[in-house]
Amino acid sequence: MSEKDNLALAELLFPDVTATPEEMEALYPPRDLPEGAKVTRMAPSPTGFMHLGNLFGAITDERLAHQSGGVFYLRIEDTDQKRAVEGGVETIIRVFDEFGLPFDEGATIEGDNGAYGPYRQRQRAHIYHTYAKDLVRRGLAYPCFCTEEELADMRQKQEAEKANFGYYGKWAVHRDTTLDEIKKNLADGKEYVLRFRASGDGIQRFKLKDLVKGELEMPVNDQDVVLLKSDGIPTYHFAHVIDDHLMHTTHVVRGEEWLATLPIHVDLFRALGFKMPKYVHTAQLMKMDGASKRKLSKRKDPELALDFYRAQGYPVISVKEYLMTLLNSNFEEWRLANPTAKLEDFKFTTNKMSTSGALFDMDKLGDVSKNTIALLPAGEVYEQVAQWSKEFDPELHALLTRDPAYATAIFQIGRGGKKPRKDIAVWSEVKAYLDFFFDELYTPGSAYPSQLSEADILSILEQYPALYDESDDQNAWFEKITNLGVSLGFAAKTKEYKQNPDAFKGHVGDVSMVLRVAVTGRTNSPDMYDVMRILGKERVTQRLQDAISRIKQK
Structure with missing residues (x-):
């Protein structure tokens, strides 16, 4: 099509669009930030399902932005209404609030917060149409009138020919449709999508440095992807490129599963004349399944959903600490050297991120969580x-x-x-x-040391109440238990008992165990001195008496 026809086509398809890309640029001026400050975004779809991968990327986004004095913002990518659910945006905001990832600007439950909105893509249609019209004017976009049936037939033929799937080359049947043919199709009421005129030919290649994967070499995009669907709503490919440009995103963090689409996005950035952000493709979260690894699955793995950790009761800090061990290989070493430092004190860097699948281990998470909880007041x-x-x-x-x-x-x-x-x-x-x-939950126990006779157990239980004094310090408290044991024929020390077991009924540890089982109902509990002090003498004495009664009633 000639330049004149391209201009005519742009007016034909977008008669109501009067704004220009230059006017849009003026509405979204460069941010006033310190040199080196990074601008990152979290851009989920409002599906109602927030998963571990969202958090994995969001921690990276937040650290890159806030460590550099930059901006971390929330954008809602809601162009696909089939996937959107009621309350989806509220779920996104609630989850990230719970996980302590503060957005500096972006979508809120009430609306927007920030000067670079709207932050919901469905409210930005006029912006996308402005750039779409400009691409048509420059001959870089065109209407495609293929029906679903025609596209399905095309795919079958590609499969039969063992050709790559997609709309490209000889398969891009509407790429060179004339202006007169387009006018006739429109007059006939045919629906169309707007497609991008790709710059690749299937042979050319380009290079790009990813901050995790390193130097990449990929084929230049040859797919004439859809920019606007038949209802005028943009696809993800088109919308996010424009949004990242106008919102001045400097670093795009996303899972490595998006690498396959990188040629499309690079092609779009170049066609639109935009400076490209730096890409950070994070490793996929994997788990062991038998002897092999596989990607965490929404269908198979409940631990993929963030609500799983909330329901189980994992502290937010535990989950974030563990994910940080997966994100930066030197985090564990830093944590050992700085056990009480804030997570934010750690110098996060993309250089230490894994280039292959990150193995998610629930047992390791449990260990990390025990450590973090142990340090909480x-x-x-x-x-x-x-x-x-x-x-x-x-x-x-x-x-x-x-x-x-x-x-x-x-x-x-x-x-x-x-x-x-x-x-x-x-x-x-x-x-x-x-x-x-708590008396409402307490269950009496009977697992007394098996080598002790019933008479010895009763002697310990009956004589101890007279010795217990809540004002004793821990040394005095333990000395009384030791003296009681010695008076009943027990060794004062375990070592002494092991050297001559026939000389004693047991050792002081056995005496303590009898008291532990009677008071707590179990053989393993926190320190008994503290337990008794918290329970109080009245309840300790009552439980000892109850234990005596149960033994005698056998």
């Missing part, structure tokens, strides 16, 4: 468990919140010092951890 643990249990365990919530000071004292056990206890990995484990502190 007792008051914060209480607040987080109370908040979690309000939604997911009302019974636990009622018990904890009726006496916050009592509950906080429980969480204080073993906290602080060089080697804090690591009993809890997720909030859903809390009830089992502290059930014996």
Whole structure:
């Protein structure tokens, strides 16, 4: 088509579009940011499903932006209404708020926050149409009147010929349609999509440096992809290129599954005359399935959904800490050297990101979570468990919140010092951890040391109440247990017992175990000195008496 025909076609297809690309540029001036500041974005679709991959990329986005004094913004890519669900935007905003990833600007529940909106793509149709008209004027876009049936037939023929699938070369049947033919098709009421006139021929190649994958060499795009669908709504390919340009995105972070579309996006950036952002293609999240690795699956793996971690009760910091170990290979070493530093103090870099699949391990996440929880102050643990249990365990919530000071004292056990206890990995484990502190949950136990006679067990249980004094410090408390054991024929030290087992009924550890089982109902519990002090003498004494009664009633 001639230049004159291209101009006529642009007016024919977009008679109501009067704005120019230059006018759009003026509406979105360069950002006033320090040199080296990065502008990144999170741009999910409002499908109602937020997954681990979203968070994986968002942490990268947020760190790159905020470490450099830049901007991290939220854009909603809602051009595909078939995938959108009611409340999808609210879900996106809620999830990222819960995970402590603050957006500097972008879509909000109420509307927009920032000078580069609208931040919802369906509200930006006039912008896309302005650039679409310009591409038509320059002969770089054209209407395609193929029906679904014709495209399906084309695909069958390509399959039969073992040709690459797509709309390109000889298969791009409307690429050279004349202006008169287009006018006739429009007059006949035929629907059309607007396609991009690709610059590649299937032979040319280009090079591009990805900040994770390194130097890439790929074929120049030869696919005449759809820019505007028949309803005038843009495709992802077209919309995101324009948005990233006008919003001055400097770094595009996305999963490596998008690498196949990179030639299309590079071609579009060049055709539109835009400066390209830097690309950061993150490794896919994998898991072991038997002896082999596979990509985490929405259908097979509940742990892919972010709501899974919320329901299980993983603290946000635990999930973020673990993902950081997958994102930067030197994070674990840094954390060991800086156990109490804030995650934000770590210098995140794309140079340390994995170039291949990142193996997601739930057991490793559990270990990381135990470490992070062990370092939290007792008051914060209480607040987080109370908040979690309000939604997911009302019974636990009622018990904890009726006496916050009592509950906080429980969480204080073993906290602080060089080697804090690591009993809890997720909030859903809390009830089992502290059930014996509440009479409503306490279950009596009977797993006393098997080598002890019933008479010896009763002697310990009957004589200890007279010795227990809540004002004793831990040394005095343990000395009384030791002296009781010695008076009943037990060794004062385990080593002493092992050297001459026939001389003793057992050792002081056996005496402590008898008390532990009677008071807590279990053989493993937090430090018994703290347990008894929190329970109080009255309840400790009552449980010992109840244990005596159960033994005698056998």
